[in-house]
Amino acid sequence: MAVTTYIGVVLLAFVGLLYNYVRIPNSLPRQIPSVPIYISLMGLFSDMGQNEIYDKWLRAKLQKYGAIKIWFAGRWNILITRPEYLSDFLKHEEVYAKAGSQKKIPWSVIASLVGDNIINSHGEDWKLYTSVMKPGLQKKNFDTSPILYKSRRFVDLLLQAQRGLPEPNGVLVNPLIQRFAIATMAESFLDIDFGCLENPGMRIEELQSIIKRTIFKPLYFNFPALDKYPYIFRSRARAFTIMKEFEDLLYHLIRNRPRKLERNEPVKPEDELVVHMLERALEEGRIDDTQFRANLKIVFLTAHENTQQLLNSTFWQLGSDQSIQDKLRAEVLATGVTDPTRDILEQMPYLTSLVCELLHVYPPVSQLINRVTLAPVTLGEKLNLPKGTWVGWNAPGVHSDPAAWGPTAREFIPERWGDEPDEILAKARRETVRGRYIAFNAYNRKCLGQAYAMLEMIMALFELVRRVK
């Protein structure tokens, strides 16, 4: 009897603790609905895609209320898609402060990967990293020759992979895209040719596939507390080792890069890349070694992953609808050039609108919940949020909402952006400020690599459709 009572008490205590852990805090706004917790855990027991889950359980609520309560990363959060909420939220980073995994779950595998960096930091640290890196991320005179060179090699390799294959001769494009995206950004930001486009199996590139598989495991994504126990969950111990291997290898390759060792005189200020700026800041003691490493890693990760994702979507879209390819190819061939300059590319309306639409329908950063309220605040003059509330957004949700984009919101229509490059870019800026187009985020924490990413995309696309059908 005593044993039964004891077990009963332990069970009750356990249920009580569990209830307390997963219940929705009363302080969160009641006028918006919540999504049942099992929907967030769907990835654990079903192979439904994120789009399917969104359509089935989130879309209707978000389109009606503009915001919902949702379980993510071990807590309840507010997820928003209504443009008015978004522009209010993105405009006021002083209240909705950036707080990445290094703040939210500092013990986790993902935090060990990214550290405190220019994307996830807030306040003085962010200002410091920005003052060091921004000029290199937003260079007006990016040398386009390495981008064009790597685009050519990429297309050569695609064609080479296809040659000799039996019909239907499909090529798995993602591995090549990853190698292209890493090689290209390394030339433009890190002053190094990793050689990973030409040579498959380079460890620094191989590690990226392992990292992507490791980070996005639904169990640890939803219960990051498990990362505290690597001695129980052995795969997490291995995950920590992989993150460390990546950091050390990248650091070693960058600090000992041939171009640095062979250089006899300092880099001219106008030729400086982000890596030179970071190295100078380290030598002058403005940032320490940990900050140097974290920012080096984040440049490596963010500058290849998003482009990789967008290029994958591009192949899908161009493959699904040949008429888009034909229209783009006609525009490319009409230029009569094989060595496009930045000026020529930026004067091509269909190419520009195509990239804007790819970002509209397939935003590579699809959902982020990485801001926390520093004080009680009213979101969009409607939702009262207490201090310490985690808030985030879902970009495909915003971009596919008919209230913002009309009845064709979910269709792929490059023409919706306009007919002239200036008009197209002006529309993209306008929709960004209104909180309807958030592929690169908006306001003071918007993407600093946007112009570079657009340049890389239009250059790669030009070369691709010029030579491949």
Ligand code: HEM
């Ligand atoms: C298609 C490509 C890209 C997309 C869609 C993209 C998207 C984004 C988004 C959505 C954010 C905001 C993240 C947040 O709210 O936490 C962001 C921030 C940022 N991105 Fe990109 N990005 C792309 C390419 C790049 C590239 C090539 C770089 C170059 C290193 C870069 C550097 C940054 C930086 C430094 C920030 C942080 C800005 C700040 O908080 O001050 N991005 N990007």
